Amino acid sequence: GDSVTQMEGPVTLSEEAFLTINCTYTATGYPSLFWYVQYPGEGLQLLLKATKADDKGSNKGFEATYRKETTSFHLEKGSVQVSDSAVYFCALRRVNAGKSTFGDGTTLTVKP
């Protein structure tokens, strides 16, 4: 079955540091890939997505590139802020599938 493995947390960084959260997946076919973010006390919201190989999703300074050859979708940001402190989830969904498959989430804390 489908699976998503993401970097274990928690991750603690200083403000303006570079962020990478690794995500790899296993799925049949060509899934769409997503990063969701959950701020404290809230539900999840879409951060970025990519629907085919070599696509780059980007939003709010975050980027991730759909790498089919390595089955990866790593999240990066060049300079994190305190306001980026949240839980980040990598996920996939196959075309016309009902369910999504989520990673376990990575908690990021950014200190001033």
Add this chain to the structure above:
Amino acid sequence: DVKVTQSSRYLVKRTGEKVFLECVQDMDHENMFWYRQDPGLGLRLIYFSYDVKMKEKGDIPEGYSVSREKKERFSLILESASTNQTSMYLCASTFTGGRTGELFFGEGSRLTVL
């Protein structure tokens, strides 16, 4: 602005009580989902529905049931609440098909069972 609305942000119930968690979406989505979120366990799918009156078990359906009488509304029911059902419950919805297929989540309902 698209929206998924969960009826209660915080609930406190007693063991054995029947609990209803309501979710409404205004995006005409076919698919709706109920997840629970617990520390260290990520998101676990309880039930989902791909059409009115249709439902499918997720990974942890035991102790739960669902109802989807109208397209926009998906209810999660705990017939007899137990303390191990204390958790954050998240509702989500999305379209069927298409390549994008991102989920839209509600704010969550934090349930405490005493």
